[in-house]
Amino acid sequence: MSNSNLYYLFFLLLLLLPLPLLLILYLLVRPRPVKIPIKNRHVFITGGSSGIGLALAHQAASEGARVSILARSLDKLEQAKQAIQLSTGIDVAVFAADVRDYDAISKAISEADPIDVLIVNQGVFVPQELEKQELDEVKFMIDVNLMGSFHMIKAALPSIKNNRTDRGPASIALMSSQAGQVGIYGYTAYSASKFGLRGLAEALQQEVIADDIHVSLIFPPDTDTPGLVEETKLRPQLTSIIAASSGAMKADEVARKALSGIKSGSFFIPCNFEGLLLSVATAGLAPQRSYLMAFVEIVAAGISRFAALCFQWSWYGSIEKWHTQNKTMALWYQTPPPPPTLNRISPTLKLNSLRCTCSYNLSIPNSRPTHIPEPIFASVKTFVPATVANLGHGFDFLSCAVDGLGDFISLSIDLSVHPGKISITKISGDAAGKISRDPLSNCARIAAIKPNGVHVKDGGGGVRVADQKLLFLWINDGSEIWDLKVRGACCGYEFLQITADSYADHYKSFEFPWSCWKLISLIVKVSLPWKLKFWNSLSLLLGIAAMACCMNRWIIMFFLFPFILTCQERNNGEQKSLCGRLEPFGIAILF
Ligand SMILES: NC(=O)C1=CN([C@@H]2O[C@H](COP(=O)(O)OP(=O)(O)OC[C@H]3O[C@@H](n4cnc5c(N)ncnc54)[C@H](OP(=O)(O)O)[C@@H]3O)[C@@H](O)[C@H]2O)C=CC1
Ligand SMILES: CCCCCCCCCCCCCCCC(=O)[C@@H](N)CO
Structure with missing residues (x-):
């Protein structure tokens, strides 16, 4: 039997291989x-x-x-x-x-x-x-x-x-x-x-x-x-x-x-x-x-079995993560942190938004454990009522903390409650769509603060700066910049809403290379004539198309390799046929 027929037989067998097994199983x-x-x-x-x-x-x-x-x-x-x-x-x-x-x-x-x-x-x-x-x-x-x-x-x-x-x-x-x-x-x-x-x-x-x-x-x-x-x-x-x-x-x-x-x-x-x-x-x-x-x-x-091992890998990962966090949490409670200090760096002009914001930089002394505990909640929705319910006696303020990943929580405060107490009427959280099925990776959370202002619950912390009549929250590693937007006053505290900017986001606009890049892209955007843009886009498209072609050929070559060899053989080694002509190209790409 010639080589080419053998190839066909091989492929036929590959297709038919399951059938005998199915038949055996049917009887078995x-x-x-x-x-x-x-x-x-x-x-x-x-x-x-x-x-x-x-x-x-x-x-x-x-x-x-x-x-x-x-x-x-x-x-x-x-x-x-x-x-x-x-x-x-x-x-x-x-x-x-x-x-x-x-x-x-x-x-x-x-x-x-x-x-x-x-x-x-x-x-x-x-x-x-x-x-x-x-x-x-x-x-x-x-x-x-x-x-x-x-x-x-x-x-x-x-x-x-x-x-x-x-x-x-x-x-x-x-x-x-x-x-x-x-x-x-x-x-x-x-x-x-x-x-x-x-x-x-x-x-x-x-x-x-x-x-x-x-x-x-x-x-x-x-x-x-x-x-x-x-x-x-x-x-x-x-x-x-x-x-x-x-x-x-x-x-x-x-x-x-x-x-x-x-x-x-x-x-x-x-x-x-x-x-x-x-x-x-x-x-x-x-x-x-x-x-x-x-x-x-x-x-x-x-x-x-491989999938099962992947699941085990992920589960043991979660278990390890959970234990690390618990240990840090314990350490955290053992050593109450010295009160953070608040430095005003305001007003600052943001290049990216041309927005004038009043920012506070909260620096936290390094005596705390460096790994900050992240409380684990199934989701903001299920957590929030639980926290409110669990708020023990002595907590006069419940607020929220947002990490630097764009999570956002808003609170409504009952203004009719007499000074010295704050009553929260509504909390809603939105972790910017990042709430995942793995609660360990969720970041939005709530902190309750005792009247003395430095108690930490669930990984949050706060400080009340009495003379500035401002209540500030920090939760993460202290490297974040928080924007406070004053929207109203209540019980002597002058804020209702907190939004957070991450450290990176905040400083991105000031870092030289970043600003420089922005400037260049701005110049390009404004000054590039549309014709140039058109040719640019066209060449990009052509490039992508060429790449796609190569990929295709690669794939085709991969599967047709045995056939190409057969064609070559049929042509007595002369590379005349299409397959024959393609073959060296295929080999070149393959290797
Ligand atoms: N819900 C889940 O997530 C899952 C459930 N399962 C299994 O499904 C089954 C049903 O679960 P689910 O519907 O959630 O349970 P429920 O608790 O809703 O219902 C349990 C039923 O079992 C009856 N029951 C409990 N103890 C006894 C007892 N000692 N003698 C006689 N009847 C009893 C209860 O009635 P009464 O209390 O009046 O006796 C009730 O009718 C369970 O075997 C559970 O393990 C499995 C996987 C997931
Ligand atoms: C190839 C490997 C695939 C692996 C998929 C793994 C999924 C495992 C999830 C286990 C979930 C257990 C739920 C128990 C529910 C239950 O019984 C209680 N609610 C009590 O009623």
């Missing part, structure tokens, strides 16, 4: 694919009175299933029942029982119809570092999330198995969490309880496959539920930071994904894109019914 995957209908079948949902469980109950009912829900509080169950009745017209059976009480749930199950789809969804989550967490709380999570699931399944199995062959395939779905696929800071107990469910599910699937029962594990990310609202109040900051790696979802969306996963009998049910990545990365020895997913798992194995 176990357990076999299955469809689990829910219409007219009995779906039993634990924790069905709130959040994800409630959303599941709603959807199952609206798809024509007979639904039962179980939870501890009868009140919440009744409310859920009414809500579902209202929206779907379907009557839901309710069972009040605690999953930790085996007898109570056995009784509930004996009263319920035979179960076709059991969704073990109840769960509790109290995030806390293990060192700080009470053992009672650890036990509580393991008891409800893991032991509770054992109780439910063991109690329900006879009801699920009963006459199964006449009733079609059944499902046992367990509500895990993405924190049940990867350990997350602050979730030692929670993650353990959810990882436990995976072992339970993998083993159980082998035990019940002969009874046509199909096990699913659902892995939601943070989901907007009453449970999550409670959880976020207690969450360590690092837990929030790391959990934010996966986008938050609505309970309805999670329920939709979960239900469709259950109906298709999937063993792993991820709920969002990050969840899909996680499921691929943690596939391990889990059963897989879908040959397509098995194919993805095999092909993406290497790259998903």
Whole structure:
């Protein structure tokens, strides 16, 4: 066979290579694919009175299933029942029982119809570092999330198995969490309880496959539920930071994904894109019914491990950053800084804006730690009310600090409050669009200042210069210049609004090279005739086009290289054909 044919064969093979693998996987995957209908079948949902469980109950009912829900509080169950009745017209059976009480749930199950789809969804989550967490709380999570699931399944199995062959395939779905696929800071107990469910599910699937029962594990990310609202109040900051790696979802969306996963009998049910990545990365020895997913798992194995390592790199980075900041914060509080001094450098003329501003340069003695703590807030919006609420007795002023990155916060002060006190009526923050999902990189923040004027809270500091009737704030490293704009007077303090200019921004206009450059560009702008500008732009465009052409050729050469060689061979070494003529050029570019 000639060389050129070999090349074609090679490319053909490259295209066809996946097909045999797909065929093998199609024959290989176990357990076999299955469809689990829910219409007219009995779906039993634990924790069905709130959040994800409630959303599941709603959807199952609206798809024509007979639904039962179980939870501890009868009140919440009744409310859920009414809500579902209202929206779907379907009557839901309710069972009040605690999953930790085996007898109570056995009784509930004996009263319920035979179960076709059991969704073990109840769960509790109290995030806390293990060192700080009470053992009672650890036990509580393991008891409800893991032991509770054992109780439910063991109690329900006879009801699920009963006459199964006449009733079609059944499902046992367990509500895990993405924190049940990867350990997350602050979730030692929670993650353990959810990882436990995976072992339970993998083993159980082998035990019940002969009874046509199909096990699913659902892995939601943070989901907007009453449970999550409670959880976020207690969450360590690092837990929030790391959990934010996966986008938050609505309970309805999670329920939709979960239900469709259950109906298709999937063993792993991820709920969002990050969840899909996680499921691929943690596939391990889990059963897989879908040959397509098995194919993805095999092909993406290497790259998903790489992605996982990137995530770990970023998480450990956040943890390190957080600890550094905490250490500095502690040091900061130990050594109260000497009061900063205020030097007026005003008025100054800014070349770039031709604006006359009155600036104060606040110099801070070097006795403080040089690394300035940066408080970490989830976002200005969520932080602000919390700060106001946390303002302890003795703080008579709450103000805001802005770093040099263009963040901006505005306050409204209640002028009717009598002198000596300031009452803030509104605070709004805008970190110039820079509020990111990583709170560590957010800079806008609030400082509360005690009457003696030098106390620092949350990394801010302030000084009251009584005779100038001015209250000044510094927050960052002291190298910044703050512009104070006097907009009104209140309680003897003569400002309402602070805007900040960063050091760099402020001085940019005075630095020689910068001014010089500005001057030149101004001259060029004003004096360059339009014709010249036109030819300039044209030559630039031509340059870009030429570059693009080169790039293209490079890419073409790269892919066509083997073909070019074949062409050359076909021409008996004479470089007559187009390919032949291009070849030396291609080689030149390639090397
Ligand atoms: N929300 C989230 O961000 C995520 C949640 N999950 C998991 O999803 C599941 C549901 O969470 P979510 O909807 O947020 O939680 P909610 O707190 O909103 O609802 C929990 C449900 O479980 C019930 N429940 C709690 N403890 C028991 C118990 N001991 N016995 C019986 N029922 C109980 C509750 O009712 P009652 O209090 O009346 O007993 C309620 O119906 C949990 O397993 C959770 O771990 C997974 C990933 C993310
Ligand atoms: C290839 C690798 C991809 C990696 C993606 C990583 C994403 C991990 C995020 C984990 C989020 C955990 C949320 C737990 C939510 C939860 O269960 C609590 N709210 C309690 O209910």
